[in-house]
Amino acid sequence: MPRNAGASKRAGKDPNAPKRPLSAFFIFSQDERPDIKKKSPSLSVGDIAKEIGLRWKNVSDDVKKRYEQKAAVEIQKYEVRLAEYKKSGGVSSARGDKAAAKASESKIPASKSKSSDENSDDDDDEDSDEDEGRIN
Template sequence: MKGGKSTKKADTKLTVKKSAPKAKGAKDPNKPKRPASAFFVFMEEFRKQFKEENPGNKSVAAVGKAGGAAWKAMSESDKAPYVAKAEKRKKEYEKTMAAYNKKVADGPNEEEDSDKSKSEVNDEDDEEGSDEDEDDD
């Protein structure tokens, strides 16, 4: 068709592209969280101090901007305690990650997969079976 609009081009522009499923798999809720950097260790204290000095200010952005400015103004010697705390947390994280990775590599145990004991699982199976018998009546 000369001069007419092609519906193929219009269709491809209107279609929503679906993202492919993640190859990594679902996130494990038992995986340890990464430790905070020195700046975020500083911000933990700074937030408390800022809220005491500015009780009327509820803006998260204002706290972040003030904290960032304070961090930039600090000397390396002033930052040292926060860097030390961050390093300590990082070492603890590495230990817990090593234990976690070892646990994952060994494979999950059947007992750890479920919070229910085997008797509770069997009880549920029995209850489901009894419901089926009642439906037949």
């Protein structure tokens, strides 16, 4: 079993929180994808992504600036939505504190939670011979 199985280090995302804005490349990607699919419908998702990357790399600076301006507008809209979200109490610090407390509780391994009295009685058991060869 993995070391951190079941233990989450981060609190879950609030599904009501505003989504982050797209970058200039992803806005460009949204515009280019239908054109690529139309011209080459047999391309895989990965091949389409490679083609979009090549087009972005070779596009003129003027076109990139237009997409960067669109991205800047999206960032401004996102910041307004985020401020409204926070103002309406969408971010719940109490919820985050509970999640953090739960995560810290689960970080204590079961072997560490035994009392020292229980461990002292195990010295004469057969299991203790096996434990001596282990490196902790």
